[in-house]
Amino acid sequence: MAEPLIPYLSAPELPLGFLQYIPLLGELVDPADPPSIKPFGTLVALGVYVGSVVALRRGRRRGYDEKMMADALFWVVAAGFIGGHVLDAVFYHPRTVLRDPLYLVKLWDGLSSYGGFAGSIIGAFAWIAYRRRPVLHSIDVIVGAFPLAWVFGRAGCAVVHDHPGMLSDAWFAVRFPAPGGGWVGRYDLGLYECLLTIPLAVVCAVLWRRRLWRPVGFYIAVTCTAYPPMRFLLDFLRAGPQERVLGADPRYGGLTPAQWACFGLFGLGLYFVWRVRRAGPAVARIDPARRPAPPPPEQEAGPEQAAEAAPTAAAAVEPPRGAEPDRTPEPERGAARAAAVEETDSG
Numbered sequence: 001m002a003e004p005l006i007p008y009l010s011a012p013e014l015p016l017g018f019l020q021y022i023p024l025l026g027e028l029v030d031p032a033d034p035p036s037i038k039p040f041g042t043l044v045a046l047g048v049y050v051g052s053v054v055a056l057r058r059g060r061r062r063g064y065d066e067k068m069m070a071d072a073l074f075w076v077v078a079a080g081f082i083g084g085h086v087l088d089a090v091f092y093h094p095r096t097v098l099r100d101p102l103y104l105v106k107l108w109d110g111l112s113s114y115g116g117f118a119g120s121i122i123g124a125f126a127w128i129a130y131r132r133r134p135v136l137h138s139i140d141v142i143v144g145a146f147p148l149a150w151v152f153g154r155a156g157c158a159v160v161h162d163h164p165g166m167l168s169d170a171w172f173a174v175r176f177p178a179p180g181g182g183w184v185g186r187y188d189l190g191l192y193e194c195l196l197t198i199p200l201a202v203v204c205a206v207l208w209r210r211r212l213w214r215p216v217g218f219y220i221a222v223t224c225t226a227y228p229p230m231r232f233l234l235d236f237l238r239a240g241p242q243e244r245v246l247g248a249d250p251r252y253g254g255l256t257p258a259q260w261a262c263f264g265l266f267g268l269g270l271y272f273v274w275r276v277r278r279a280g281p282a283v284a285r286i287d288p289a290r291r292p293a294p295p296p297p298e299q300e301a302g303p304e305q306a307a308e309a310a311p312t313a314a315a316a317v318e319p320p321r322g323a324e325p326d327r328t329p330e331p332e333r334g335a336a337r338a339a340a341v342e343e344t345d346s347g
Contacts, residue, residue, distance in 0.1 A: 004173035004185035011039035011159045043156035048077060051149025055142045061212060062141070068131075069138045075127040076120045076142065081107060083119015088112030091257040092250060113231075114261035137216045144208060144219030147201035147227075154197055157190030162247045165189050165237040187237045193230070200226050215279035217272040224269025228262035235259045 014037040020029040029035065052073055059069045085107045089097050092112060096103050103109070124139050157163055164176065165187025174191065175183040203226075204219060235256045239248040249256045 002171050003169055004175050004183075005171045006174045006188070006191075008161065008175050008177060008183065009159070010161065013038050040156040040160045040162075043152050043159070047149040047152025047156075050152060051142075051145045052077070054148060055145040058145065058208065059138060059141050064138055064141070068133070068135075069141075071131075072124070072127050072135050072138050073142060075123045076139070077123075079123025079126065080116040080120035081111070083122060084111040084113070084116035085109070087115025087118060087257075091115075091252075112257070114258050114265070117261070117265060140216055140219050143223050144204050146223060147197055147204050151194060151197050151201055154190055154194035158188065158194050161188060161190065163189035163193075164239045164245050164247045166239055166243075186239070189234055189238055192234060196230055196234075197227075215276045217275050217279075221269055221272035221276050224265050225273060226269075228266040228269070232259050232262040 015034050016036055017029075017031070017034040019034060020026040020031050052070075055073060056066060056069060060066055086104055088110045089104050093103070093110065124135065128135055161174070161176070165173075168185050168187050170185070170187075172187075172192075173185040174188040176186045176188075178184045200223070204222065207214075207219075207222070235249070235258055238256060239245050241248050241250050249258075252260065
């Protein structure tokens with residue numbers, strides 16, 4: 001008979017008891033319960049840092065305005081954390097909210113992944129409304145780095161085992177501690193999602209390395225069509241409220257809140273798939289900053305004018321043989337690309 005083979009591993013907290021010996025600061029520390037570094041928060045913070053660094057580096061390679069992109073990133077991440085807690089409180093702990101409405105502002109106590117997605121989208125729209133500048137091209141780069149950050153976040157879930165699944169004797173179940181001693185086999189959804197997100201992060205990294213310029217919305221389309229089906233299926237393995245275990249998810253119409261949200265995120269992904277296909281591969285083939293300008297619509301070029309314009313258009317894409325190579329610094333060429341992308345983005 002098969003039995004679970006994965007041991008229950010957890011990272012201990014790192015207490016900061018030495019803080020009580022620091023002048024002034026020690027007066028605020030309870031020696032019996034000093035502050036500590038928690039593994040979940042550490043891995044989530046590490047994921048935010050790594051994802052931000054990768055996104056900003058990729059934006060720099062495209063010549064995007066780094067300050068503007070960092071500003072947009074701050075709005076998206078901050079709104080994501082706020083939305084992650086508020087929607088977690090409303091949909092996963094409604095009785096707690098009714099009993100203590102201030103629970104909504106305790107941002108450190110519970111996060112929901114789809115609440116974070118919703119908050120990030122609201123943060124992006126708020127940034128656009130406040131700054132009055134197109135930012136979709138920067139958001140696309142940020143989303144392309146998101147799976148890498150998500151691996152660290154789900155690793156945090158895996159080490160604290162806060163997404164328990166149904167009881168199981170499958171070999172890939174985890175040996176959770178039993179209340180009366182010993183262990184019991186359960187699915188660990190945080191661990192599974194962490195492992196399944198690694199291929200998505202690798203795919204996004206490979207796609208980026210193979211081609212720097214892609215249609216705006218490409219990585220949003222990839223991520224938003226790949227993640228929801230995986231999450232939708234995994235949530236069928238989650239422990240239900242009837243099992244009375246910490247971390248069990250409520251059901252609405254037979255589905256978890258995350259499963260209902262999967263429909264919306266997948267629909268968003270399909271919209272961007274349509275948008276990317278409509279844009280075509282031209283963005284990836286020709287540098288937008290060096291495309292020849294089209295003739296004015298009111299003037300129709302005849303055969304002679306077309307023959308004269310052909311060498312000029314070719315020179316705009318590729319310099320003639322023997323000509324002086326383009327020595328424009330890469331940041332300036334990248335800035336021109338970014339300006340061209342912003343024009344298509346705003347359209």
